[in-house]
Amino acid sequence: MLPKSTTLLRKNNERISIKESYRRLGCKRAEALIGWYAFKGTDNTGSFAGKGVLSHFKAFMQADDEILDAFAAFGQTQDIPSHIIDKIQWYMRVLYGTGDLNESFVKSYTLSCVQYCTAMNM
DSSP: OOOTTOEEEOGGGOEEEHHHHHHHHOHHHHHHHHHHHHHHOOTTTSEETTEEHHHHHHHHHHOOHHHHHHHHHTTSSSSOOHHHHHHHHHHHHHHHTTTTOOHHHHHHHHHHHHHHHHHTTO
């Protein structure tokens, strides 16, 4: 349970309520948020392979419960099971859409991100 006054300060002293952000995301997305954040890899570069933070966030908000469960499972075990990797690949399909999907890119990017998250002991 968070205290009532838990906020983040942004530029120009803008305050963001963590409690309100949690309410807007919902429990399922809030549980998946850290795994998704680690996976998307755009915190240092701003974008990856033409998809920036906004594109990733839109895909995250469109993700179904199975994809969210997969992101929430990051860090629960040393090795990430193949069924979770499969769900993360579905996230990549949501992110890139079926029109500009390169299957080898999806597999390669998914596996490299999962290996990075595992190495960082998420």
